[in-house]
Amino acid sequence: MEAVVRTMTDGWRGRASAVVSAVVVLYVGRKIMKARKKTKQRKAWDSVGHNVVLLHQFRRGKFCPNLSPFALKVETFLRLANVKYEVDTESPFGPKGKCPWITLNGEDLGDSEFILERLASEFDVDLDSHLDPQKVATLEAVRVLADEHLFWCVITWRYWIDGCESFMKSQSFSPIMSLFFPPFMKRGIRSRAREHGIGKHTPEEIYRICKKACSTLSGVLGESPFFGGERPSSADCGIFGQLAQLRWNAPGSKYEALVTEMYPNLSAFCDRMKTRIYPDWNELLKSN
Known part of the structure; x- marks a missing residue:
C-alpha cells in the first residue's frame, strides 16, 4: 500500500513539476518575445532621422484624424510649427500610459503640454509671438x-x-x-x-x-x-x-x-x- 501511495505521490509531483516548468517556459518565452519586439520597435523609431518627431497616437477615424483631442492638439502644433514628423499607431500609449507621446532623437516624452513645451524649445518655435x-x-x-x-x-x-x-x-x-x-x-x-x-x-x-x-x-x-x-x-x-x-x-x-x-x-x-x-x-x- 505504501508503495502505491508513493508511486501516486511521485506521479503528482512529476505532473506538478511539468506544469510549473511549462509555465516558466511560457513566461520566459513571452518576456523574450516582448523584449525582441521592443528592440525592433526602438530600432524603427530611431530610424526616422535626426530632429524628426515620431508621433505615437491612435489610429485615424472616419470623420476626424484622431479620437484623442490631445493627439490632434500635438499634430496640429507640429503642422503649424512646420516641424517634420511621422506617425506611429502601433504603440499609442507612452511612458506615462497616456496618448499621445513622442519620440525625438531617441528620447521618449509624454503629456501633450510637456510635448508642446519641448517642441517649442527644441525647434525655437513661438506661435504666440504676435500676442501681448x-x-x-x-x-x-x-x-x-x-x-x-x-x-x-x-x-x-x-x-x-x-x-x-x-x-x-x-x-x-x-x-x-x-x-x-x-x-x-x-x-x-x-x-x-x-x-x-x-x-x-x-x-x-x-x-x-x-x-x-x-x-x-x-x-x-x-x-x-x-x-x-x-x-x-x-x-x-x-x-x-x-x-x-x-x-x-x-x-x-x-x-x-x-x-x-x-x-x-x-x-x-x-x-x-x-x-x-x-x-x-x-x-x-x-x-x-
Whole structure:
C-alpha cells in the first residue's frame, strides 16, 4: 500500500513539476518575445532621422484624424510649427500610459503640454509671438478650460452616457472589438468620471456644464477667425483638438449641435483650422 501511495505521490509531483516548468517556459518565452519586439520597435523609431518627431497616437477615424483631442492638439502644433514628423499607431500609449507621446532623437516624452513645451524649445518655435502677455495669459486659461473641463464632459458623455453609440459611428473596429469595446469603456470611464467628480452629476447636468464651456469659448472667440486673432496660436491647437471631438466625432448628437447650431462661430473656427492646417484632411481619414 505504501508503495502505491508513493508511486501516486511521485506521479503528482512529476505532473506538478511539468506544469510549473511549462509555465516558466511560457513566461520566459513571452518576456523574450516582448523584449525582441521592443528592440525592433526602438530600432524603427530611431530610424526616422535626426530632429524628426515620431508621433505615437491612435489610429485615424472616419470623420476626424484622431479620437484623442490631445493627439490632434500635438499634430496640429507640429503642422503649424512646420516641424517634420511621422506617425506611429502601433504603440499609442507612452511612458506615462497616456496618448499621445513622442519620440525625438531617441528620447521618449509624454503629456501633450510637456510635448508642446519641448517642441517649442527644441525647434525655437513661438506661435504666440504676435500676442501681448495679457492675451497669452488669457488664452492659457481658455486652453485649460478646454483641456481639463470640456474634455471630461465629452468623454463622460461619449463613453458612458451615450454608451459609445455616436463614437462607434466615427471609428472603425473589427467585429470582436465592436462587441467588447463599448461595455469595457463604459465601465472604465464611469469609474474614472466618478473619481473625477463629474460622474456624480446627472446626464442633463453634464450637458449643461458642456454647454456653458462652449458658451465661454464662443464668447472669447467672438468674431475673430482664431483664438489667437488673425492667425492661430499655441492655445488654438489645444482648443481645436477638443472642439473637433464635438464637431466631427459626435455625429447626430446634441453635443455636436452645441458647435454646429448653438455656437456656430465655434464650428466656423474648426473649419478654418481644418482648411488652413489639414489640406489633406480627407486623405487622412479611415475609409471603413
